[in-house]
Amino acid sequence: MSFSDTRVWQAYWISFGATMVDWNAKNFPAPYFRKEFEIAEPKDCKLYICGLGFHEVRINGRRVSDFELAPAQAKYDAHAGYLVHDVSNLLVSGRNTIGVTLGNGLYNCQTAEVWHFDKATWRDYPKMIAELTSDGQTILASDHTWKVTNKGPIIFDSLRNGEYYDARLEMPGWDQNGFNDSAWQNATITAGPGGILYEQTSAPCRVTRTFPMHKLGGGIWDAGQNLAGRAEIKVRGKAGSCIKIQYGDVLNPDGTLYLDNIARFVKSGEFQTERYTLKGEATEVWHSHFTYHGFRYAAVEITGEAELVSMTAQAIHSDVRQVGDFTCSDPDMNALKQCTYWSYLNNFVGIPTDCPHREKNGWMNDAQLVSDTGLFFFDGKETYREWLGTIRDCMRPNGQLPGMAPTSGWGYNWGSGPMFDTILFGIPRNIYIYRGDAVPMRENYEPFKRALAFTESLAKGHLVRFGLGDWMHPFAERAVVPELPTTAWYYHELKMLVEAAKLFGYEEDVKRYSELAEQVFHAFNREFSNGNGSYANNEKTALAVAVQFGFCTGKEVANAVRILLDSVRKDAHIADFGIVGAKFVPRVLAEHGYADDGFKIFTQDQYPGWCKWVRDGETTLCEDFAGKYSHNHIMYGDLFAWMMQYAAGIEPDFSRPGFHEVVLKPRLIASLHNMTASYDTIYGKIKIEWQRVNGEIQFKAELPDNIPGRLERPDGATLAIQKTLNTHWKE
Template sequence: MNFEPVKWLGAAEQGGAPYFRCEFDAETVAGATLAICGLGWYEVCLNGRKVGDHVLDPIVTNYDLRARYVVYDVAAYLKPGRNTVGVVLGTGWYDHVDADVWNFDHAAWRDRCKFALHLRCGGAELVSGEPAGWRCTTAGPITFNSLRNGEYYDARLEMAGWAENGFDDSTWQVPVPLAPPGGVLEEQTSPPCRVMRVIRPVALKRLSPTRAVADFGVNLSGWCRIRVRGKAGDTVELRYGERLFPDGRVDKEHIGKFVLSGENQCDRYTLRGDGVEEWAPRFTFHGFQYCQIDGEPELESVTAEFVHTSFADAGNFESPDAELNALQRAVQESYRGNFVGIPFDCPHREKNGWTGDTQLAAETGLCNFDAASSLEQWLDTLADCQRPSGQLPGIAPACGWGYNWGSGPAWDAAFFVIPELIYRYTGSGRTYEKHFDGMLRYLDYAASRASGDLVAFGLGDWNHVDNAKIAPVEFTSSAYLMHCNRLAAKFARRLGRGEGAMLDARAECMRAALNARYNNGGGSFAHDEMTALGMALVFDIAPEGERAAAAERLARIVRDNGYKPYFGILGSRAVPRALADAGFVETAFRLFMQPEYPGWIHWLRQGATTLWGNWHGEASRNHIMFGDVSAWCFRYLGGLVPDEAHPGFSSVTLRPHPVPQLDWFRMFHDTPHGRISVGWRREGGTYQFNVSVPDGIEHHLEPEVE
């Protein structure tokens, strides 16, 4: 639908969430469509009914460069004759009221909440953005809402029937035209955020007559819905967190330190006092396992509503090992909870679209979920953040923070790695085609920062278990930059562009420089950090004649260290893949499954239901950046390897690799052509394999059994 708003409307006065209403006449309702962009977030009603089941729409962008509208078929909400449309706006990222260390409260796009709306039927415009037909108020029940602080709601201020015909809006004001947000207006094509699951507490502990703590048994993103009974004016406060103090209260200290104003993750509900009242916030979301409910009112019930991008499930695996299955569930829950419109690092402490986290977990996302369109729209936001020099920030969206700290080639690689993965998993090359020129600008920018064909900017192997033993940043950043040049060379050739040879030559210069500085001979790189050896193999830095020695060295170091992951987030992807590619699949599997600190299973045995942000778990306990373990299992245990020569699995060679720790394994993945399933089972001294592929897809089974 072509959406060209006449006016953007907002409230004349600052206050709580602004409410808008407009009555109109419709001769017919067949084929009626409504298009709306409401910033930061909106809820739209027709004749008293909320339109659709989206929440937290539209998905955040750099609004001064791009904003998105959503189109609804609304025939079922209308009736011939008189109708009423209502809109409520929340601040979201657009009018970011809480101060934080990332400076979103000083974003160039920041302005009062506003919306643009068209309601059309049969080519006729029923409602437009002209202010004359609209009325608005800021005296509604949502008295405060903020992305990171929370939402405050006073039920005594509710306006019954405000979005229905005949409501008395004589005290409301005429809205005012406001400047457009400044960016391109385009339709949102990513699946929206929705309430995807309702979770009841696994425990509800009363700490006092006025305090209870609900444990939902899983770390999630979203909010709580409460049913309470009390006197008019009584207030209930909801505080959300993922840990508890020893006395049982919710501990938010480790997730609130970056929010500089107001209380982080706190909702407040003031009762109207007429029996059982039910409420949940609309214009905020939180990351939590626990919710502390404080107040005099009687708590009838509390549930958690798990909110995330509503992409479809696209894959899973299972085995007889309960802890491997639990690890897979933790990865999936981490990916869901860290994708609320955009992919980010954690749903509580930051809610930022970190590029490093996203690229490291992208293949896991594509194995498990139909996440391609969501990643594509986020990449558009990352491209909008690119400076004319080619520089990229470490987070997207960004409002000035993250360019000179927090980025670097391993993070910036999201701009290259994700388009290639989307191509391999879906067959679509439109993402790299759209962003190819931006990729060239970035590579030129990074080359300008090189010394002797190497670069040394970036965070490196972040969240290593021992900061004194991190692989050199110059090595990891240069390896990723070399990889990005190689990917861009592939894109150039697929697009019929002429830059491929230059990009390959640049990559070869970097490879030579890495070997000259960090290759010690005999398969040794840098100081034999696991990450350095892993990246030397997966990024094809090691000379052909030394690859076997490097892999043997890496496997020996892993074994000598008790299969403990002495690496950070870069190593968590590179090391297990390097081992498996060299035939040490069982060694890599034992890295994932050993139960001591540091390790993935150690997290689970501490009660984790999602992946932690570092090995000791004293910061965030819902991060996805260590999540490549799931993609590894699809690729090596299940044998699902996306082939760039046959993108979208138009032809597939399956290479499952059984490990002695498992008696059986089975997985499936839904490709653009249909479902691929692979299973294997040990029977006696042999393995039986079972494979199913879509009709018409050429396939080969090449199991790798030791």
């Protein structure tokens, strides 16, 4: 979004008073703030609050909302989000009490790790600003009269390390009238984080689903699903006994928790660990507040006399509305859909991330590769828009972008490049295609031009050698040279900008970037084309990229597709490519009449391939086909969009933004007996259903009211659709 906000605050930023003067500053327990106040008659009461890193708010003993881990991570010295809550039903006439607890989050990332967020320019102790209005008038504002203590039960919290809670330090009634806060100190007025405040309107994080965890033995508990979130425990025992929980998503052969890979970048403190110290009541229920973990399993250690009665996994993610779905007759594809569903949500906790455990970082390449899936699955438009604002905040004056956002300054000279920069316009373009909104493209148009200027400054002879290339190829020696996909992506970026410039009527930009794109086109073909549809060493990614981005024309297209098809079939449809080929090889095959082969790439169950993960019992997608690294990644998740676009036939197109006109072009996968799919557009729901019955295809479709559409059948026939269609034809 544009991050424009005209709100004038009457409140002050406040903290518990400590000053951070170096990176090795002392850690403090979580601060608790409270304030009692009077209100004559609550009327249309709104609470405006930004508490960094994370905050929880209570009024008169009740939580203000079910939001978790708020606000979303940002580059806090550029912008920070505030939340607006309607609290009318929590207030009473007369005396009331507000209580706020702050966690460190990414704002005060005290953990030493390889990305150096512990040295971020914005880093400071937790602080907050809050204002309460009634009928539009300010009746309460944060200032030095608020009381604060850091002697509460959350004695340690860290986004990457975990959280420790001592229930013996609980303060019953601290968030209600009449609590004795004489031992608390007055809050300190302090400087804000440096960034401009804006209202966060993206989907908040919530607990959306719970999974009962089952004890496996040896202190290991299993949720049955790899997820992002936390466990809620029910315990009983003597005061002072401690429950230690450590989270992970893979077990060693001996049944213990395997953490070597996901913990390797964290250099101080424990990893994904929580500790709960009992207060000694009959039954105690607890979950952490200011961290989350990527896990399926939890290793539990008990010291003292205590019993863990039960454990429930709570899935936490941005609560984006689901808008698309499919089911088909192939159980493996349905399982892969579920893996994609969970991988996407597990990696959208406030911002899109690569993984919810090892890094929790906003890697841009992962997000842009699956934005088709994201927008076919969920309405994440506003959540994407806000994160795009953070990406712009991370752009250097010369247009250089890091590989992830937010960043402390790491990632500008490695893990970035055109495939990453594409996100600045690729996601806005997809928002326009899927949700019919051109505003994000306008917001990011000029910044994207600056990013292109930076890429142009690095291009020698219009070839770009800066970037990771076809990352995570299972056979490194067979991977295409990185400059082929990075140059291709540079060309794609230029073509996207020309497309938008035409839409917006920017004729000078159309001319300039068309000419530059033409130069890149010829440079690419001079360097990589062998003629007659052959590219580089005919790696699958090289061929798919050349076709997908339009580098080969005329008869060369058919030749390149044939070379690709022969290679895919010769290798028994294994995934002989990295993340670039994973997106484009199946798409090119489907676009050119070989959707069955694209489907087989997803569903053959030998290494390397997607379905091998299903056979191995995975419930999410992995970072690599061998399963050596993260088991909760989304970058191979384009398969959902592939199924919606090709197998179901719901065709997204720049010329039909928001599906204001619907084209259905199903590729009837030979191994499928039936398929159903739906997509909730901004105009209403598209529904399709097809099945094979006695040598015929029976096809049904339903479109939103007043939306024109057509069915393009595989046999070449075209049928108009007015609201509904029920037809059949011989195969």
